[in-house]
Amino acid sequence: MARTIATRFFVDVPLAAGVAVALGESQGHQLRSVLRCAEGDAIALFNGRDGEWQGRLTGIGRRTATVALEVQLRPQTEEPDVWLLFAPIKGPRLDWIVEKASELGASGIRPVLTRRTVVSRLNLERLRTHAVEAAEQCERLTVPPVWEPEPLEDVMARWPAGRRLYVAAERRGVAPMATAIRADGAPAAILIGPEGGFEPTELDRLAQLGFASLVGLGPRILRADTAAVAAMALWQALAQLPLADRTGRAHIA
DSSP states (O other): OOOOEEEEEEEOOOOOTTOOEEHHHHHHHHIISOOOOOOOOOOOOOOOSOOEEEEEEEOSSSSSSEEEEEEEOOOOOOOOOOEEEOOOTTTTHHEEEEHHHTTTTEEEEEEEOOOOOOOOOOOOHHHHHHHHHHHHHHSSOOOOOOOEEEEEEHHHTTOTTTOOOEOOOOTTTOEEHHHHHHHHOSOEEEEEEETOOHHHHHHHHHHHHHTEEEOOOOOOOOHHHHHHHHHHHHHHHTSSOGGGSSOOOOOOO
């Protein structure tokens, strides 16, 4: 009888049938001490390139664990390419933004420093760990990179051609994001401002960029972490619609 898969892990090694994968110390600890796994238990692995694979735990020690890969569960598939840009905030809500952005399908997570940003030094190792753990839990096949924080002006100056930017703006007169967004498969990005919002001159400058659109997230002023999750959730919902249904969306604005 096939055993239920105990867990899934991200690993940065090639995956193929017959390959033996040595897991990291923290992964071995989780299998041994948290999940109480034993040799023969089924484990799923993914690396962001080769799809998801099922294997069997063939060795588990105090510091190591080994998985022998058997069969591919899912091939690698293309995911929507949408970055989340946000001004870092204080405390555990920063970790929460990264975790939820990973769960909601962000293909890249970019902290940016605006004029009102109050946090400039980040523990990137911790944030990247949150991104990995969220990807493992939500069953996506990739882990989004978490970039070093950069000034917003520098990021805009090097903006890649062909990537649309949607700026969440607390300003009257902007189109609702649900009607302005074009989830048509082209690369895109969402920008969330800091606690206290963007300075008016920043929004004026962003509005002048040919690749950027100022959009609204509803009638209320949202906290930065709430705005990030609301925007990513809306993007994911629209990206799942058939292409023919992604226009004329006034009913969901």
